[in-house]
Amino acid sequence: MSTSRSPLDGSCTADLGAQYITATPDYQAKHNEFYDSLLTSKVLEPLKCKTEGMKDFADGTKHYVASAGCNSIVKHFFSEGGHQLHFEQHVSAIDLQPDNKWLVRTKLGREELFDAVVLTMPVPQILQLEGQIKQLLSDDEELTHKLQTVKYSSRFALGLFFSRISAPSESTWDAKYINDHDVFRFVALDNRKRQKDDLPVAAVFHTSIGFGEKNIDRNLDEVQLELIAKVKELFPHWPEPESVKCQKWRYSQVLEPFPGAPGCVLINKSPLLLAAGDGFVHSNFDGCVSSSLQAVKVLTEAASSKL
Structure with missing residues (x-):
């Protein structure tokens, strides 16, 4: 858009x-x-x-x-959300910290800690990320294979x-x-x-x-x-x-979504690391909304389990 x-x-x-x-x-x-x-x-x-x-x-x-x-x-x-936004931040690496938070790094060297991370970039770009996320995906061969099947025009x-x-x-x-x-x-x-x-x-x-x-x-x-x-x-x-x-x-519309079109997938449960976006449903406005609703559901359930 x-x-x-x-x-x-x-x-x-x-x-x-x-x-x-x-x-x-x-x-x-x-x-x-x-x-x-x-x-x-x-x-x-x-x-x-x-x-x-x-x-x-x-x-x-x-x-x-x-x-x-x-x-x-x-x-x-x-x-409508009223949240602070930072644009032009090209995420390059995600690492797990001893305090059970995610350290997210950008290409320009910015670093910030998060309790949970939701990734909505095209799936091939998720697979290109460096840091602990790379090891997590390497350890889960089934998830990695399914991510690799997502195709874009x-x-x-x-x-x-x-x-x-x-x-x-x-x-x-x-x-x-x-x-x-x-x-x-x-x-x-x-x-x-x-x-x-x-x-x-x-x-x-x-x-x-x-x-x-x-x-x-x-x-x-x-x-x-x-x-x-x-x-x-x-x-x-x-x-x-x-x-x-x-x-x-390079990544336009989704030709083949993630198998089963689940809306989002869990990469790590605690701290939460989630992959979402049209690659997990289909490429149009309603596909994006469907993915966001599913991601919110997973985030809410994860937050509630900590209370």
């Missing part, structure tokens, strides 16, 4: 990750508390834009869009930011799925997707799974040049963008 801004105009934004939220009737009912919170606060609104090639659902499935960008969904729940997202004076205009669609292209799978005029016609245009392109898999280890600048050339082939009438951002998603 990543929203980027043009460096030349902060009002020109583009979702370079998730594009919209799809809620089936079952999940809408099951996670009603979360949807109500997002809809009441106007963070989510019904998706009303013209979208070509979207799958039709006859079961009452609904689509929602984040009118201020998808990262506003995350910000909404952070603000890889994609690139291209954001083109235009000026208010010179911008692309498509009359038949605001977003569309592209089924017969060798590189792209989806394109959206992001402000129109969010019913923000008064804002500057930003175009978002997502590559196919196949292109991502073949090119994920290439130099990002080279990929960006290739993607821009492909856009010009598809839309030769579009003006030149004011700025461009190419985003590499």
